[in-house]
Amino acid sequence: MSSQHPIGRRPGDPEVTRSAVLDGARSTFAEHGFERATIRGIAARADVDPALVLHYFGTKEQLFVAAHQLPFSPEEVAAAIFDGEIEDLGGRIARFYLSALAVPGSPAVSLLRASATHENAAEMLRTFIDLTLMGPGIETVPAPDRRFRMSLVAAHLLGVLFGRLILEIPELAGADLENIIRPLSTTFQRYLTGQV
Amino acid sequence: MSSQHPIGRRPGDPEVTRSAVLDGARSTFAEHGFERATIRGIAARADVDPALVLHYFGTKEQLFVAAHQLPFSPEEVAAAIFDGEIEDLGGRIARFYLSALAVPGSPAVSLLRASATHENAAEMLRTFIDLTLMGPGIETVPAPDRRFRMSLVAAHLLGVLFGRLILEIPELAGADLENIIRPLSTTFQRYLTGQV
Numbered sequence: 001m002s003s004q005h006p007i008g009r010r011p012g013d014p015e016v017t018r019s020a021v022l023d024g025a026r027s028t029f030a031e032h033g034f035e036r037a038t039i040r041g042i043a044a045r046a047d048v049d050p051a052l053v054l055h056y057f058g059t060k061e062q063l064f065v066a067a068h069q070l071p072f073s074p075e076e077v078a079a080a081i082f083d084g085e086i087e088d089l090g091g092r093i094a095r096f097y098l099s100a101l102a103v104p105g106s107p108a109v110s111l112l113r114a115s116a117t118h119e120n121a122a123e124m125l126r127t128f129i130d131l132t133l134m135g136p137g138i139e140t141v142p143a144p145d146r147r148f149r150m151s152l153v154a155a156h157l158l159g160v161l162f163g164r165l166i167l168e169i170p171e172l173a174g175a176d177l178e179n180i181i182r183p184l185s186t187t188f189q190r191y192l193t194g195q196v
Numbered sequence: 197m198s199s200q201h202p203i204g205r206r207p208g209d210p211e212v213t214r215s216a217v218l219d220g221a222r223s224t225f226a227e228h229g230f231e232r233a234t235i236r237g238i239a240a241r242a243d244v245d246p247a248l249v250l251h252y253f254g255t256k257e258q259l260f261v262a263a264h265q266l267p268f269s270p271e272e273v274a275a276a277i278f279d280g281e282i283e284d285l286g287g288r289i290a291r292f293y294l295s296a297l298a299v300p301g302s303p304a305v306s307l308l309r310a311s312a313t314h315e316n317a318a319e320m321l322r323t324f325i326d327l328t329l330m331g332p333g334i335e336t337v338p339a340p341d342r343r344f345r346m347s348l349v350a351a352h353l354l355g356v357l358f359g360r361l362i363l364e365i366p367e368l369a370g371a372d373l374e375n376i377i378r379p380l381s382t383t384f385q386r387y388l389t390g391q392v
Contacts (some may be wrong), residue, residue, distance in 0.1 A: 115363060116312030117229035122363050129365065151359065151367035152379060158363070159355020163347065167311060167318050167354070169325065171347035183348060183392040187383050196379040 020046040021053055025067035030120040034064060034127040061131055068124050071100060071107045074131040082137025089140070090153075090189030093133070094181045097157050102177060108161045129154050141192050152191045156184060216242040217249055221263040226306035230260060230314040257316055264303055264320070270327040278333025285336070286349070286385030289329070290377045293353050298373060304357045325350050337388050348387045352380060 024045030028037045039060055043050040057063040065073050080096045081089065101108040114121035133150050141149060160180060164172040172180070190196070220242030224233045235256055239246040253259040276292045277285065297304040310317035329346050337345060356376060360368040368376070386392070 112358075113312045116309045116358075117232070126363055126365060129363075148367045148371060148375070151365050151371075152356075152376075154365060155355040155359040155368055156352050156383075157355065158358050159351040159353065160348075162308075162312075162354050162358055163351040167322055167325075169322060169347050169350060171344045172351055175344060175347075179344070179392075180348075183387060186386070190382070191379060196375075 017046075017048055017052065018056055021048060021056060021063070022067045025063050029064060029067065029124070029127075033123055034060075034130070039063075064127065064131070068128075069107075070128060074135055077132040078135055078137045081133075082135075082140055086140055086193060087189070089192055090187070091181075091185035093153060093157075093188050094184040098160065098177055098181050098184070101161055102164055102180070106161075106165055109165050112158075112162055112166055145196070149191050149196060152196065153188045156187060156191075160184065213242075213244060213248065214252055217244060217252060217259075218263050221259050222303065222306055225260060225263065225310055229312075230256075230310035230317055235259075260310065260317065261320065264307055270324075270331055273328040274331050274333045277328075278331075278336055282336055282389060283385070285388055286383070287377075287381035289349060289353075289384050290380040294356065294373055294377050294380070297357055298360055298376070302357075302361060305361050308354075308358055308362055341392070345387050345392060348392065349384045352383060352387075356380065 021042065024042045025037075028042045028045055031037075032041070037060070039053050040050050042063070043053045046053070053063065057066055061074055064070075077096065081092045084092060100106075111121070111125055115125045116122075133154050134147055138146055138150055160172065163169045164175075164180075217238065220238045220240075221233075224238045224241055227233075228237070233256070235246050235249050238259070239249045242249070249259065253262055273292065277288045280288060296302075307317065307321055311321045312318075329350050330343055334342055334346055356368065359365045360371075360376075
């Protein structure tokens with residue numbers, strides 16, 4: 001049966017193939033970074049046809065998300081934060097990220113811990129920020145310096161997650177999430193559309 | 197005389213040796229994080245015998261604490277940030293911490309790396325925040341919720357340091373410090389005396 005597989009050079013169970021592609025993707029992204037990693041290179045690492053990689057995962061972005069078990073896809077983030085009035089962008093960003101990540105059992109804990117000590121993980125977190133906060137939707141933020149403006153937002157989000165989940169500063173760890181989302185929303189909106 | 201030194205490979209003044217060990221410890225902790233740093237590696241970096249490191253500092257934890265004596269005492273921080281008009285408190289905090297810590301060679305690098313993975317270091321960082329930002333001078337911040345207000349400031353500072361020094365997000369790592377201090381000053385002032 002496996003000899004009849006129409007595309008891949010690796011015969012057999014699709015789950016095995018999928019797992020090989022994910023392994024190949026992780027090591028390729030770690031070695032070359034997101035930008036320089038290619039579907040062709042990942043396919044070669046996994047010993048499968050590049051068409052099979054695309055068949056399973058669609059795009060390099062989606063493969064990146066799957067390989068790193070990220071909590072949400074760039075498309076989901078973009079829809080959640082960039083769809084809507086620019087006047088509420090800061091509030092949507094604060095609510096989306098903090099509701100998803102500033103909570104018990106958050107994947108942000110291991111992501112931040114790993115990023116602090118392993119360059120591979122730091123590269124992954126940088127890429128995730130690049131694909132979401134800095135993704136195509138950022139065009140709605142006024143130029144110039146839209147990436148710098150968004151980097152201030154990213155920094156503040158990182159700090160709240162670090163202070164609440166890693167350091168467990170009592171006033172942050174114990175705060176009602178709404179009491180954090182409110183002041184951050186105002187700050188983010190000023191960073192994105194106000195005077196910096 | 198130096199050839200008679202009983203333990204270390206580095207001859208001479210104990211103060212010089214001690215200082216070399218502390219330098220080696222800081223760079224090793226910064227590069228590898230607390231867990232993966234070894235006494236052997238630190239000793240090699242300092243060009244001394246590992247036994248000499250233990251002789252001077254006892255344990256890796258004690259060496260870590262000694263190595264991260266920050267370049268200012270809590271009293272100095274309090275004088276720098278709390279002395280002055282309440283209307284400029286946010287600006288003084290942003291300028292003092294970022295000028296001291298958001299720079300090349302900052303002790304914040306190893307401190308954040310270690311805090312992310314080691315509870316002793318996290319406790320040390322929490323304590324440092326408690327002694328400085330949350331110290332006696334905080335009484336100048338309007339009640340109620342002055343500690344919660346200051347925890348938002350602390351979170352933002354942590355995030356800028358994490359994003360600039362650890363993740364090295366290009367827009368943060370490459371920014372002129374004044375361009376970060378300015379927007380943060382406004383944010384901090386609002387958190388401390390405005391509506392949150």
